Amino acid sequence: MTDSFNDNLSDPLVRLFKGSKTRVFTDIHCHCLPGLDDGPATTHESIDLCNKLSEEGIAVVVATPHQLGRFDGRNDAAEIRDAAGRLNEVLQDRRIPLEVVPGAEVRADERICQLLKADKILTLADGGRYMLLELPHGIFIDVTPLLEELTLMGISAIISHPERNDLLGKQSDILARWLEYGAATQVTASSLTGALGPEVRRAAVRMLAKGWVGLVATDAHGSTLRRPRMRAAFEFVAGLFGEGLANLVCVENPARVVNGQDLLPVPSRNMQEINW
Numbered sequence: 545m546t547d548s549f550n551d552n553l554s555d556p557l558v559r560l561f562k563g564s565k566t567r568v569f570t571d572i573h574c575h576c577l578p579g580l581d582d583g584p585a586t587t588h589e590s591i592d593l594c595n596k597l598s599e600e601g602i603a604v605v606v607a608t609p610h611q612l613g614r615f616d617g618r619n620d621a622a623e624i625r626d627a628a629g630r631l632n633e634v635l636q637d638r639r640i641p642l643e644v645v646p647g648a649e650v651r652a653d654e655r656i657c658q659l660l661k662a663d664k665i666l667t668l669a670d671g672g673r674y675m676l677l678e679l680p681h682g683i684f685i686d687v688t689p690l691l692e693e694l695t696l697m698g699i700s701a702i703i704s705h706p707e708r709n710d711l712l713g714k715q716s717d718i719l720a721r722w723l724e725y726g727a728a729t730q731v732t733a734s735s736l737t738g739a740l741g742p743e744v745r746r747a748a749v750r751m752l753a754k755g756w757v758g759l760v761a762t763d764a765h766g767s768t769l770r771r772p773r774m775r776a777a778f779e780f781v782a783g784l785f786g787e788g789l790a791n792l793v794c795v796e797n798p799a800r801v802v803n804g805q806d807l808l809p810v811p812s813r814n815m816q817e818i819n820w
């Protein structure tokens with residue numbers, strides 16, 4: 545048994561925290577870049593959010609501005625890489641201990657593979673291994689063909705916040721099928737804390753119990769509204785499912801995404817045995 549929370553971390557990005565008694569998180573989904581999407585409008589707001597991320601114990605954040613959907617034609621890969629580089633410089637100047645790496649939350653679209661090949665669309669941490677995939681709101685589409693196409697390019701989709709999608713909640717067998725096609729799912733920390741309502745929280749817990757949730761991320765958009773709640777989400781998951789599972793979905797698997805490593809499987813639990 546170790547005294548440190550972080551002795552299993554191999555990523556050089558978080559080596560500074562190795563041996564620390566502070567739990568260190570990697571956030572794979574955050575709208576922290578200024579002026580690109582519905583995240584912070586200015587660099588000042590962006591710094592406020594980055595301070596909050598750092599206070600939450602997050603050492604590395606993947607900046608994931610929206611691509612495609614209502615942001616079609618905006619936020620291309622080069623622009624996001626530049627914006628992440630500029631924000632890192634500001635954070636270093638201000639001694640804020642947070643590293644920003646480029647990524648995107650990409651709306652499901654039949655052009656994705658073609659746009660990836662043209663270097664317009666970004667994978668998480670720009671690593672060519674994982675893509676954060678956002679489903680459209682209010683309509684159901686079966687993304688199986690897209691998952692197959694991505695797999696041929698060596699990319700696994702991580703489906704963002706399925707617990708917030710009513711239609712997926714009703715057709716959970718479809719989500720299970722997507723997981724068989726190599727997809728993973730990311731649940732939002734605020735869904736687990738109850739900040740997005742009891743229905744969303746229940747859906748998130750049900751998906752966790754089934755072993756379908758590979759990762760938790762903040763999906764934060766600002767320092768006040770839609771703020772990061774990683775620590776509270778960790779404590780909630782640890783309370784329900786044990787610290788091992790909380791560590792897997794909040795710490796280990798997110799770090800693996802940034803490092804381009806395989807995700808570790810998440811065991812299922814019997815809902816009846818969960819005291820909630």
Ligand SMILES: [Fe+2]
Nearest residue numbers: 573575649763
């Ligand atoms: Fe998002």
